[in-house]
Amino acid sequence: MQPAPPNSLLGLTSQELTNLVLESGQPAYRAQQLFDALYRQRIDAIDQISTLPTDYRLRLGEMGWQVGLPKIAGKFVSSDGTARYLIEMADGETVETVWMPEGDGGESGDGSEAGDEIETSSAGTASWRRATICVSSQVGCAVNCRFCFTALLGVKRNLTAGEIIGQIAAILRDQRVQPPLQRVNLVFMGMGEPFLNYENFMKSVGLLVEGIGIPEARMTVSTAGIVPRIRDFGREAVRPKLAISLNASNDSLRTEVMPLNRKWNLGELMTAAREFPLRTRERLTFEYVLLEGVNDAAEHARELADLVRGIRAKVNLIALNPGAELPYCTPAQERVLEFQRILVGAGIATFIRRPRGRDIFAACGQLKRTIELPSAT
């Protein structure tokens, strides 16, 4: 993997900013001014930090520091209000990040429905009561789930903590949204496997909570099943909620659609899920992409119910987002409903996720499918 570009202020913690200002002979309170400018005001150039003296702003520039806010290189808006952003990092690498305004879909109880069960608003304008940002953690992905477009890219590099936060900061600026005054949920379900970029991902979580003001209870991270990191994650004092991308009800099927299953099989994964230390009222989420004729039969639903039974969890069903490059087809709606009915009948809370932004390739598993769309704004 190539290294990420250095010298971005975005991504530095309070302590790291304090070290930086003290090393430059500045008083320690300058660190708080920098922190506020970076994370609360979300400035995009050092000369906008009006609380800092001009000579220190110049000095930071001379030392090679820059804010590090990534550039919005493209924005594609769906008829359902979803916006897919192409975000360009300082070295020219790009990732995609998705903004999903959710109309007046209402509160979700434990807040764990981020991105789910959406009441589609007519034009996705100012009518949303909460919004969800789907965030990328790597340029590409190494996991190779066979139903996913991002997998076709392979992995180029990890994003830094600053680049992970930078996607969110850039979109909040563009949408003129100010958390916590406006409710924003984050789902780490974009390009990449966050648990293969664990340290940068967790550092970004801390900064999002402390700096941008999005509580960890409004964040969900999805993993394909990196079992050792699931265990590490359970020990974190401040952490998002956990979703596990399951997609199969037995080992042979899971190895077929997610070759990662050879490394950590369903037995190990479900043991880690059962032992995961849930907080009061928290539920695990299991995601299950339905692939026609592969994992969508009644027997698979019954196997899945047996796997999940006894875990405080819900299942999100996602009918495959179609595409010629993928070896699978989308199941019929009746099949999806039947799958849900069997799970619900077995006592498993099960939801069907409605696709968002399918017309602009922003739906689940479609990121980076193409960047050449005629409707770019």
Ligand code: SF4
């Ligand atoms: S589904 Fe997620 S983990 Fe799997 S290849 Fe796609 S981006 Fe990677």
